[in-house]
Amino acid sequence: VAAFDQATAVHPRADGTTFDVALDQAWTIPGARPNGGYLLATVARAATAAATAAGAPQPHPIAVNVQFLRSPAVGPATVETEVLRTGRTASQVRARLVQDGSPCVEALVTLGTLHAGSEPWWGGAPPVALAPEEACLPMPPMLDVDGPSLRDSISVTFDPSVLGFMREEPSGEGELKAWFRFADGRDVDPLALLFVADALPPATFTIVNTGWVPTLDLTVYVRAVPAPGPLRMRFRARIIQDGLVDEICEIWDSADRQVALATQLAALRLPPPS
Amino acid sequence: VAAFDQATAVHPRADGTTFDVALDQAWTIPGARPNGGYLLATVARAATAAATAAGAPQPHPIAVNVQFLRSPAVGPATVETEVLRTGRTASQVRARLVQDGSPCVEALVTLGTLHAGSEPWWGGAPPVALAPEEACLPMPPMLDVDGPSLRDSISVTFDPSVLGFMREEPSGEGELKAWFRFADGRDVDPLALLFVADALPPATFTIVNTGWVPTLDLTVYVRAVPAPGPLRMRFRARIIQDGLVDEICEIWDSADRQVALATQLAALRLPPPS
Numbered sequence: 275v276a277a278f279d280q281a282t283a284v285h286p287r288a289d290g291t292t293f294d295v296a297l298d299q300a301w302t303i304p305g306a307r308p309n310g311g312y313l314l315a316t317v318a319r320a321a322t323a324a325a326t327a328a329g330a331p332q333p334h335p336i337a338v339n340v341q342f343l344r345s346p347a348v349g350p351a352t353v354e355t356e357v358l359r360t361g362r363t364a365s366q367v368r369a370r371l372v373q374d375g376s377p378c379v380e381a382l383v384t385l386g387t388l389h390a391g392s393e394p395w396w397g398g399a400p401p402v403a404l405a406p407e408e409a410c411l412p413m414p415p416m417l418d419v420d421g422p423s424l425r426d427s428i429s430v431t432f433d434p435s436v437l438g439f440m441r442e443e444p445s446g447e448g449e450l451k452a453w454f455r456f457a458d459g460r461d462v463d464p465l466a467l468l469f470v471a472d473a474l475p476p477a478t479f480t481i482v483n484t485g486w487v488p489t490l491d492l493t494v495y496v497r498a499v500p501a502p503g504p505l506r507m508r509f510r511a512r513i514i515q516d517g518l519v520d521e522i523c524e525i526w527d528s529a530d531r532q533v534a535l536a537t538q539l540a541a542l543r544l545p546p547p548s
Numbered sequence: 549v550a551a552f553d554q555a556t557a558v559h560p561r562a563d564g565t566t567f568d569v570a571l572d573q574a575w576t577i578p579g580a581r582p583n584g585g586y587l588l589a590t591v592a593r594a595a596t597a598a599a600t601a602a603g604a605p606q607p608h609p610i611a612v613n614v615q616f617l618r619s620p621a622v623g624p625a626t627v628e629t630e631v632l633r634t635g636r637t638a639s640q641v642r643a644r645l646v647q648d649g650s651p652c653v654e655a656l657v658t659l660g661t662l663h664a665g666s667e668p669w670w671g672g673a674p675p676v677a678l679a680p681e682e683a684c685l686p687m688p689p690m691l692d693v694d695g696p697s698l699r700d701s702i703s704v705t706f707d708p709s710v711l712g713f714m715r716e717e718p719s720g721e722g723e724l725k726a727w728f729r730f731a732d733g734r735d736v737d738p739l740a741l742l743f744v745a746d747a748l749p750p751a752t753f754t755i756v757n758t759g760w761v762p763t764l765d766l767t768v769y770v771r772a773v774p775a776p777g778p779l780r781m782r783f784r785a786r787i788i789q790d791g792l793v794d795e796i797c798e799i800w801d802s803a804d805r806q807v808a809l810a811t812q813l814a815a816l817r818l819p820p821p822s
Contacts, residue, residue, distance in 0.1 A: 336792065366615045384764050
């Protein structure tokens, strides 16, 4: 079993709607907190299982909205699900990650059917221009971390042009560009795209050196089943205003197709004017 | 009281978490179904009232996700709310519109504080290029409608370049551009922006003549308190694939600031290849 599948495994209880999960240290960010996209993927796996058990014929999460409420710790948690509708075109599920009685992540999951190898009937954008994978660079660790963490589970390499912020020379562009692979070579499927869409650091790091930028609300649309191989990602900030930023993430597969689009709203604390 | 405020009024029951609403014929689309953005705004008004009653200090919906499950009829309905978190920066609420015991709209609402007159600290896009309001045109009615409908409640006028589809000459651009006002002159505030973000017909009408394009999942970020006056809107399709389309809506105020960004995923049935 690939590391991602093991870490996001869900175990149904007898009620058929509650799932036990074990939040895994190897998918944490500094501070030993599980990565947001990892939580999202875990919740969506439970939601998909609940919908399938309720007769939904669609296998793929195609739209997922999440609110991040509290950061859970590594260890046991549950996902509570409620199937709201099973339909011909789409089915819809509400799901909540709970730890120690407190809701941590609230999610809306829409399931649909994507056809492997399909192409856009209209639209789509060409892949982000990105240096070849071998010329791209991992981000140095920002904090010492004890034990395994997200860095051990994935391979993200950035276009050298975006990494100035690591030398305190931010590009000012508001944009990160990177290649993505799982460290163990697992191919990315629609469920895993939900994780990938939140796997990069904040794009605002290329603009301003703030503390952490907690995501409040995240939406991912999965538009295609990725072809095997590495993914290319572009993560852009749009507007920083009133202590909030909205960012957009686009992901392309090795066949140059746009496979996911995500937006998020996050809070950030700007440094005082100098 | 302005028509929008009357139509979206919410009346708390003694439990403090359930709200009675009356879905109003004057906010319906053809088929006598309440407009999706109107439902969203009504649900968000109830969520905001519930959060305020629970001590949340933030007045504005800043991020709203909705799943459209079933189309309710005009008439009485309830909104059930659950405050998930009240925090310093943001508060978060889950809410559901129910009619005749069936969930119709499931929503996640994040509240924050926007400062009137604030400008972006970074980013933002200039307003869409649009013919002057007096040179723009309303969309002719597509179906005969008995009694009042959405067309009577709002004034939407389109850039003439996008209306070819009304003459069976679609532009192929995947883009609608329009001015927006409420018919009674009410200014648009953050709550009303939630409605405006879903007030235009599908952008896919400029590409292909399908039947209705039901929205499955909609996300609106409100980024600023609009200045008084008309709004400018651009609504663009991104990718049509596997019977689904994702669309993005941008809204600017009379002070040329981007005040809302919305994305949606909708289902559409393409005509058979000719």
